[in-house]
Every structure is written in C-alpha cells, then in structure tokens.
Amino acid sequence: MESQHNQPSPGKFWNWFNPVGRKTGGWAFILNRITALGLTFYLFLHLIVLGQLAKGPEGYDSFIALMKNPIAVFGELLVVAAGIIHGLNGIRIALTTFGVSISTQKQLFYALMAIALIAILFFGIRMFTA
Amino acid sequence: MSTIIQNISKPRAGESTWLWLIKILTGGLLVILLLVHLIVNHFVVEGGLMTYANVVAYFQNPWIVFMEICFLATVVSHSLIALRSILLDMNPAPNVLNIINWVLGVVGVGAVVYGVWLALTIASK
Numbered sequence: 001m002e003s004q005h006n007q008p009s010p011g012k013f014w015n016w017f018n019p020v021g022r023k024t025g026g027w028a029f030i031l032n033r034i035t036a037l038g039l040t041f042y043l044f045l046h047l048i049v050l051g052q053l054a055k056g057p058e059g060y061d062s063f064i065a066l067m068k069n070p071i072a073v074f075g076e077l078l079v080v081a082a083g084i085i086h087g088l089n090g091i092r093i094a095l096t097t098f099g100v101s102i103s104t105q106k107q108l109f110y111a112l113m114a115i116a117l118i119a120i121l122f123f124g125i126r127m128f129t130a
Numbered sequence: 131m132s133t134i135i136q137n138i139s140k141p142r143a144g145e146s147t148w149l150w151l152i153k154i155l156t157g158g159l160l161v162i163l164l165l166v167h168l169i170v171n172h173f174v175v176e177g178g179l180m181t182y183a184n185v186v187a188y189f190q191n192p193w194i195v196f197m198e199i200c201f202l203a204t205v206v207s208h209s210l211i212a213l214r215s216i217l218l219d220m221n222p223a224p225n226v227l228n229i230i231n232w233v234l235g236v237v238g239v240g241a242v243v244y245g246v247w248l249a250l251t252i253a254s255k
Contacts, residue, residue, distance in 0.1 A: 013216075013220045033216060036209070036213075040212070043206070043209055047245060051244075051248060053182065053251075054251045057181075057182035060182040060185070061181055064181070083164065087161050087164065090161070091161065093138075093139050093154070094154055102137075
C-alpha cells in the first residue's frame with residue numbers, strides 16, 4: 001500500500017477503493033482521495049449554481065428555499081464533513097512534507113480525525129436544529 | 131529511515147516539483163481562506179447570506195470581492211492539480227496526458243474567469 005504513492009499504474013487507481021489489508025496510512029490516503037473528489041465535484045456544482053446570482057433575486061432566492069429541505073441539508077453536511085476531514089488530514093500532509101511530526105504522523109492522524117469527528121457532530125447538530 | 135521517508139508526500143512520476151509544491155502550499159492557504167469564506171458567508175451576518183439582497187449588499191465591499199477571487203483561484207488550482215495527480219495514478223499515455231493537461235487547464239482558467247465575472251457582476255448590481 002505504501003508504495004502506491006509514487007509509482008503510477010492503472011491497477012493502483014482501483015486499488016485505493018479496496019479496503020482489504022489497509023494500514024493507517026492507507027486509510028488516510030483513501031479518505032483524502034474520496035473527500036478530494038467529493039469536494040471538487042461540489043466546487044464546480046457550487047460555481048454553476050451561484051450563476052443564479054447573475055440572473056437576479058427570483059432564481060437565487062427560490063434556490064435557497066429549495067436547499068432548506070432535509071436531504072439538501074444532509075448533502076451540505078457531507079460537504080462540511082469532507083472539508084473538515086480533508087483540511088485536517090491535509091495539515092498532517094503539509095507538516096510531514098516539511099519535516100514536522102514525521103515519526104508521530106500516525107498519532108497526529110488519529111488526533112486530527114478525532115477533532116474532525118467532534119467538529120462534524122457539532123455542525124451536524126447545528127445544521128439540523130437551526 | 132527510508133521507510134519513514136516513503137510515507138511523506140512527494141511529486142509523482144509525471145508531476146513536476148513545482149506543481150506538487152503549489153498543491154501543498156495552496157492546501158495550506160485554503161485552510162485559512164476557506165475559514166474566512168465560511169465566516170464571511172455564514173457567521174458575520176446573523177443566519178448567513180441567505181437572500182439575493184444580502185449577497186449583493188455584501189459584495190459592495192471590495193475586500194469581500196478580493197477575498198472571494200483569491201479563494202476561487204486558490205481552490206480551483208488546488209483541486210485541478212490534485213485531480214491531475216489522481217489521474218496520473220492511472221498511468222495515462224503521453225498523448226492522453228497531453229489532453230488531460232489541456233482540459234484541466236481550460237477548465238481551470240474558464241472557472242476562474244467565470245468566477246471573476248460573476249463576482250464583479252454581483253458587485254455591480
């Protein structure tokens with residue numbers, strides 16, 4: 001699993017969907033990729049939808065009204081969760097890239113994901129009770 | 131030591147050191163910019179910018195427009211360079227990689243131009 005970082009091949013692409021035999025680093029990697037793809041999808045969706053703002057108040061305000069249903073709020077929570085996980089995990093990647101906390105990165109990963117879990121719960125409660 | 135070094139981020143085959151470094155640095159910058167983006171859009175005004183009038187009023191502040199454009203350019207660069215990293219794992223042939231580079235470049239420039247146009251359009255309402 002560790003070596004798939006730097007040696008591209010078509011099989012390696014599908015490998016990261018495979019949960020069998022993953023170590024902590026493998027889980028961090030798969031988590032980072034899934035959230036990355038989700039956030040990229042959301043980014044372009046967000047940009048397209050905000051195009052409503054150029055058309056005037058009707059389009060945008062009716063879109064916001066539509067987004068208040070629980071399914072849309074759940075979708076937003078997924079985006080928030082992906083952002084928190086990807087951002088905190090990314091901090092670990094950036095730190096270790098510059099030589100910080102390399103030997104303790106497993107602990108760092110668990111600590112950051114614990115923070116992520118608490119933050120996701122906080123936003124989940126906040127978004128569904130607002 | 132060698133096993134530890136294998137577990138840190140480094141450029142892939144087919145990814146220049148510059149692109150890789152930009153991906154890491156924009157990632158760090160995004161932690162800050164995303165926080166600012168969320169605070170500005172959801173927490174400064176009570177309940178967030180939830181109406182067209184609210185958004186237009188907020189975009190009258192040039193610093194908001196500037197911040198959103200910086201955020202846009204950073205997040206688009208980060209996401210498309212990273213998408214290229216993921217595609218590189220499929221080991222594309224050189225001509226396919228060439229197409230990927232062009233498509234991602236056009237999408238990236240297009241997204242930023244569109245976003246700047248949108249931000250300035252809202253600001254001028």
